[in-house]
Amino acid sequence: MTTIIFYILALVIAVFSVLAVTSKKVIRSATFLLFVLLATAGLFLMLNYHYLFAVQVTVYAGGIMILFIMAIFLTHKPGDEFSTKMSWKVRSSVLLAVGGLLLTGYIIVKNVTRVYNYVQSGEMKMQEIGTAMMGTEKYQYLLPFEVISLLLLACIIGAILIARKETSAGETDSDSDK
Amino acid sequence: MKQPLELTGLISNLHTFFRSNLTPFWATVIEGALVLIAVLAAYAIIALALIYIERKITAFFQSRLGPNRLGKYGWIQSVADLIKILIKEIIHINKVDKVLFYAAPFFVIVSSVLTFGIIPFGQGLQAVDFNIGIVYILAVSSIGIIGVLLAGWSSNNKYSMIGAMRSGAQFISYELSAGFALMTVVVLSGTMQVSEIVESQRYAWNVFNGHIPAMIAFVIYLISGHAETNRGPFDLPEAEGELTAGYHTEYSGLQFGFFYLAEYLNMFIIAAIATTVFLGGWMPIQVQGWDGFNQVMWYIPSYVWFFAKTGVLIFFSLWVRWSFPRLRIDLLLNLEWKYLLPINLVNIIVMVVVVLLGWTLEDLFPIFRP
Numbered sequence: 001m002t003t004i005i006f007y008i009l010a011l012v013i014a015v016f017s018v019l020a021v022t023s024k025k026v027i028r029s030a031t032f033l034l035f036v037l038l039a040t041a042g043l044f045l046m047l048n049y050h051y052l053f054a055v056q057v058t059v060y061a062g063g064i065m066i067l068f069i070m071a072i073f074l075t076h077k078p079g080d081e082f083s084t085k086m087s088w089k090v091r092s093s094v095l096l097a098v099g100g101l102l103l104t105g106y107i108i109v110k111n112v113t114r115v116y117n118y119v120q121s122g123e124m125k126m127q128e129i130g131t132a133m134m135g136t137e138k139y140q141y142l143l144p145f146e147v148i149s150l151l152l153l154a155c156i157i158g159a160i161l162i163a164r165k166e167t168s169a170g171e172t173d174s175d176s177d178k
Numbered sequence: 179m180k181q182p183l184e185l186t187g188l189i190s191n192l193h194t195f196f197r198s199n200l201t202p203f204w205a206t207v208i209e210g211a212l213v214l215i216a217v218l219a220a221y222a223i224i225a226l227a228l229i230y231i232e233r234k235i236t237a238f239f240q241s242r243l244g245p246n247r248l249g250k251y252g253w254i255q256s257v258a259d260l261i262k263i264l265i266k267e268i269i270h271i272n273k274v275d276k277v278l279f280y281a282a283p284f285f286v287i288v289s290s291v292l293t294f295g296i297i298p299f300g301q302g303l304q305a306v307d308f309n310i311g312i313v314y315i316l317a318v319s320s321i322g323i324i325g326v327l328l329a330g331w332s333s334n335n336k337y338s339m340i341g342a343m344r345s346g347a348q349f350i351s352y353e354l355s356a357g358f359a360l361m362t363v364v365v366l367s368g369t370m371q372v373s374e375i376v377e378s379q380r381y382a383w384n385v386f387n388g389h390i391p392a393m394i395a396f397v398i399y400l401i402s403g404h405a406e407t408n409r410g411p412f413d414l415p416e417a418e419g420e421l422t423a424g425y426h427t428e429y430s431g432l433q434f435g436f437f438y439l440a441e442y443l444n445m446f447i448i449a450a451i452a453t454t455v456f457l458g459g460w461m462p463i464q465v466q467g468w469d470g471f472n473q474v475m476w477y478i479p480s481y482v483w484f485f486a487k488t489g490v491l492i493f494f495s496l497w498v499r500w501s502f503p504r505l506r507i508d509l510l511l512n513l514e515w516k517y518l519l520p521i522n523l524v525n526i527i528v529m530v531v532v533v534l535l536g537w538t539l540e541d542l543f544p545i546f547r548p
Binding site: 001025027028038051054055057065066070073125 | 203207275277278308314320321323328331339343350369370
């Protein structure tokens with residue numbers, strides 16, 4: 001039963017990933033990407049990770065895809081087909097990408113089978129996630145940790161802003177980069 | 179408590195019948211198919227009933243008679259409308275983006291059906307019951323807006339586009355308020371599972387249990403839920419005076435029917451979730467210790483309680499719809515971002531304080547404790 005569903009989801013992910021890249025219209029690519037994200041959410045559901053399923057649907061399908069679609073609406077003529085040229089750069093990058101995929105695929109397959117044994121099966125309760133986020137015991141206190149990472153990001157942006165060379169009125173930004 | 183009219187016995191009998199006569203694989207497949215058929219049938223029937231009810235109530239608000247030719251009080255009218263919309267031609271439009279144009283209604287209807295699945299219609303009458311119930315509701319209901327945006331864009335029509343953009347802005351804004359209002363109740367009941375939320379309201383409905391903050395959350399949920407369904411004073415996306423029909427201008431036949439169905443069902447879903455979360459769901463009114471009274475209340479089956487409570491909220495929604503004039507788009511967004519959202523954020527804090535200090539009705543008066 002689960003195998004059949006898995007193959008359906010895997011097929012959906014594979015087909016729509018390819019379509020998302022090869023489609024000539026930006027907005028169609030976005031829609032195909034949405035199908036990929038929804039099928040990924042389906043995989044989480046199959047693994048009984050309901051929380052991750054809901055977050056995947058809310059954040060990616062509900063949030064980011066709406067943002068994408070809104071952003072694409074703002075571009076110039078979003079429905080027009082655009083042509084891509086196959087230069088030697090594209091060909092060599094395809095080779096590189098395939099090589100990288102093989103390498104990372106090997107590493108992931110080797111490690112995931114090892115990690116899989118540690119992961120507990122069964123539905124994870126919302127309460128467990130809540131205590132892991134807010135509790136103060138070992139393996140808990142996740143939320144403050146994440147908030148600190150946000151603080152660090154703010155620090156980095158602040159540092160860049162302060163260290164940036166001021167541009168005078170006549171100069172443009174590209175000039176000051178030189 | 180005796181419950182002679184409940185369906186739980188029937189459902190568990192069916193379950194044991196399938197389990198004992200079939201292999202586990204086929205039992206799961208057949209049960210899944212049956213649940214799917216039941217959900218879709220309920221979806222269609224509730225939509226038909228709602229269309230009739232809305233037309234009739236609207237007519238009374240406007241001092242008209244409403245449908246009264248087909249059948250007694252015109253009750254066959256919406257069945258006739260259904261048959262008509264099924265046999266109508268789907269007009270193919272030349273300059274639309276074909277794939278997205280035909281895919282868009284499905285997003286809307288799928289999201290609506292998925293949300294419909296988690297509603298507990300009665301004892302044991304719930305298709306899915308996740309531990310993360312409330313988050314699931316928020317997650318799947320947010321897919322629908324993608325369908326609206328795609329429909330508006332792919333129609334290749336400026337009215338559709340403006341309608342879709344308005345709808346998108348409105349939905350995303352009010353989704354926040356609806357989510358926060360539901361989270362307030364999650365703080366109160368300490369669980370996200372829908373069945374547990376209903377069970378915890380056995381003697382005190384959440385709206386009374388959490389008194390002031392819960393009532394504020396209830397009102398905010400009703401307002402923002404009403405806005406999410408694009409109805410009533412918030413129907414700017416399809417403001418017929420300015421935008422012909424908004425994002426579904428170019429749709430015809432059954433495709434338009436999908437949008438129409440989803441709109442009506444979303445109204446029902448908002449009312450049903452408000453019932454489940456704030457008004458005790460299918461739980462009958464009970465008072466601890468009054469066994470005779472409780473027994474009488476339990477004789478009324480749980481699904482009747484559920485539909486009665488939901489019906490009151492739907493009537494309320496129609497009442498609002500025909501009583502207030504349409505808002506302007508900037509006023510609409512002002513209402514959300516400048517009033518509802520800040521009130522909501524403060525409200526959650528108030529609720530946390532109430533729960534932590536033990537000021538809920540259940541904590542103060544032991545008679546309300548389940």
